[in-house]
Amino acid sequence: MSKLESGTLYKLFHEPENAQAFYVQLIQFKHLAEEGALWKAKASDGEWEVNAVIKESFTGTLRKYSILRVTKFGYQSMNGRLYLIIYDGEDCHDGDAPTHPMKSLTNYFQNAPQELKVNFDNTNFADFKTFPKLGLNGSKQSLSNNPKSNQFSNSTGSAPPxxxxxxxxxxxxxxxxxxxxxxxxxxxxxxxxxxxxxxxxxxxxxxxxxxxxxxxxxxxxxxxxxxxxxxxxxxxxxxxxxxxxxxxxxxxxxxxxxxxxxxxxxxxxxxxDDSGVPKVQFNFMKLDQLQNTENNTIVDVLGVLKSVGESREIIAKSSGKPYQRRDISVVDETGFECTIGLWGKLAREFTYEPATPLAIKGCKVNDFNGKQLSLIPSGNLIANPDLPEAYKLKGWYDNEGSTSKFSSVKPTSGGNRDLNSHENMTQRKTISEIEAEGAGSDGQQAYYTTKVTPTYFSADKTFAYPACGSDGCSKKVVQQKDGDWRCEKCNVNFPEPDWRYVASISAVDSTGQIWLSMFNEQGEQFFGISAKEMMDMRNSGTNDLKDHLTKNVLFKEIVCRVRASMDSYNGVDRVRYSMVSLAKPDYAAEANFLAETLEKAGL
CATH class of the missing domain: 2.40.50.140 (Nucleic acid-binding proteins)
Structure with missing residues (x-):
């Protein structure tokens, strides 16, 4: 089995003329979507760590703590930091999380620049003229023999205190x-x-x-x-x-x-001094793309203000506290219009007039009454932003957008037809593929479509909770001594609770096993009956529940949309898989898809 060798990274930068294929471990990494198939990472040899960029030409599989054998690589220095550029290699095996801190190569060579032997202006390993900027200063810089010049770029032109x-x-x-x-x-x-x-x-x-x-x-x-x-x-x-x-x-x-x-x-x-430091970094999404965006995704949008609603007070479900909210709508050149909810001080003091370009950073996607956006507390709203795309959008609106008709952003249709669409079939993943991608392990939510067979459900464990029956409230209620059920939030008693699913099942495919959690909407569709009916069956003392699960639920293939996210339980991090939507497989559509795939392959 391949293993790390302490000092490998130091030798790469100290003795580049002797460099050969080597092993590193990915301590952390993230995808740079704006740059295509690029990954930014921290690479370690067990002793040293260095920033790394993994290029789109890399053919291996990337997972957190993977051990990679690097066969084609290069060097770069940007803003006083060293980078290892990984062009190709192979994924050898999964490694264990480091048990001790790594030494930083960048910090070391800043204090000992005479030991850094890489010539960044004349390297044999890569043509850095085509290297992407990665959101940094893309010009070639090398660490000089003056340690002070190795500090992070200070665009003010003056040294820091x-x-x-x-x-x-x-x-x-x-x-x-x-x-x-x-x-x-x-x-x-x-x-x-x-x-x-x-x-x-x-x-x-x-x-x-x-x-x-x-x-x-x-x-x-x-x-x-x-x-x-x-x-x-x-x-x-x-x-x-x-x-x-x-x-x-x-x-x-x-x-x-x-x-x-x-x-x-x-x-x-x-x-x-504030010169040289960006004010806000945007990654704009067009409004027509929102209809295919998962709920709870955080996005940035650029649009022209079309209408402004009144500020109003609403009561938060979770805390019962009052908040100010104002809805505005924006449009863009894709022909779509989207509602955005503003909160607090911004909602009260919003005074911009229609036809004003708005750059909005940090909006959460939801599908209440169609696809809507809600500005998160740490979000930003900038009117008349000094951006080229904002000037272009304003010109479009003044010339034709102001008289155009717009479509509301709506979620793509769910159910059997959507999950069994040709597009979803091409994007389906097996359980092993989902786990191999390290879904959710980087702290970010990830979504997948997969086809699995449910094999196990424990009716003896908790699969539902007693909820409040008030409209818009799903808080847990507590049974009182007199037998009634009380919701503290609504200050109301009920003779019976509204039972809601919070269940978990085991599912398999030909490559592995996975635990899937689900809430009330998905639970009612999956089990085919309400949570109250399930509770009544379990408490009846008969085999009705067992018979229902055997005949109608277990060992029946389903296609489902799964959300992977990191969860912490008793101090241990683990990936949690939640069922977002589900449908029965459309076997006729699958047969046509397979026939088309075979035909394209010439088989």
Whole structure:
């Protein structure tokens, strides 16, 4: 079995003339969708780690902690950071998670530049003139013999204050670094929030920090929250150092970063010149693409304001707290119109007139009354943005869009026809393929279509919960001494609860086994009866439930849409698979699809 060799990465950069095929482990990686089939990663040899970019020419399979044998590679230096460019190789086997911190090659060679022997202006390994920018400064830069020149790019042209030494990009931050500084813009600042529970009470606030390499969330608690709250201002740029880097709590952040910053009493923050630091990074999606986008996906959109609704107060289902909401609608050149929900202060103070171009970052997709968007708390709305695509869109609207008719964005039709469409058949994955792709392991949700056979369901375990019967409320109710069921949120008692599914089944295909969870809508479709009927069958003392499962549910193939996401249970991370929609297979359509596939293959 192939294994890592400590010191391999150091030798690659110290003795490039002796470089041969070598092994590395992928500690972390993410897909750069905007650059095509590119992956950005951290590669390790068990001792050292270095930033890596895996090119579209790579033919192996990528998974977190995979051991790769690299056969074609190159070097690059950008903004003072070293990069290993992996062009091709093979996936050897899965490795174990590292048990100790890795040493950073970039940091080492910054302090010992005389040991770095790679000539970035004359390398035999790759033509870097065609290397994508990756959202960074794509110009070729090498680490010089002057250690100060190896610092992260400071576009102000002036050196940072002495206490903010070792200036690096946000994407290079990790818990394994002891000395670092960043220069970043505050793209979002939360309100000061207070909490109170059995362990005490406190307060916190957070900011999202942005530079040309990425974004990261920073949070301060209690006394530190009071110390830093008035220092940070939205859209201002700051130097920051001496803070803790921790694993990101994905349930509280929408940023694409595995880490976050916790400000403490040692943290130092100074305002900086704002030149060269981007204000907002957008990845716009056209409105016509929203109808094929999964719920809860976070997207950026660019549109022209078409209408503005009134601000109104609504009550949150989860907390019972009142919030201000205002709905606006935007259009674009694809001929579609979409409603966007604004919240809080922005909803109250929104004053822009129709025909104004809006760039909106951080909208969550949902399908309430058709596809809609809702601006998340850390999102941004910029009117009349200074962007080429915004000027183009405004010109289109003034010339023809203002008199055009638009279609509402609606979700693609579900059910049997959709999941058995030709497009879905071409995209189906087996269980082993889903697991091999590391679905959900990078902290991001992933969606797949698969065909499986349910084989096991335990009716002895919890598969439903007693819910509130009020319209729009599905909170769990508690049985009182008098036999009634009470919803604390609605302050209402019910003689009977509304039973709702929260079930789990085991399913298989020819390649493996998977556990699938489902909620009420999917449960009613899967089991063919309501959760209350299931509960009545289980409590009847007969074989009715067993007979129903055997005859109508288990060992019957289904096609389903599955969402993979990371879940933490008792401190252990695991991937959770949830059933989003399901349908019976259309075997006639499958036969036609297979015949067409064989014909194209010349068989």
């Amino acid at each position: 002495t206490k903010f030494k070792n200036l690096i990009g946000i994407d290079a931050l990790s818990p394994y670094q002891s000395t670092w500084s960043i220069r970043a813009r505050v793209s979002y600042k939360s309100d000061m929030r207070e909490w109170s529970n059995q362990r005490g009470k406190g307060k916190l606030f957070s900011v999202n920090l942005l530079d040309e390499t990425g974004q990261i969330k920073a949070t301060a608690f209690n006394d530190n929250a009071s110390k830093f709250y008035d220092i940070f201002k939205e859209n201002k740029v700051y130097y920051l150092t001496k803070a803790n880097i921790t694993q990101a709590k994905k349930q509280f952040s929408d940023l694409d970063n595995d880490y976050e910053i916790q400000l403490d009493r040692m943290t130092e923050v100074d305002e900086a």
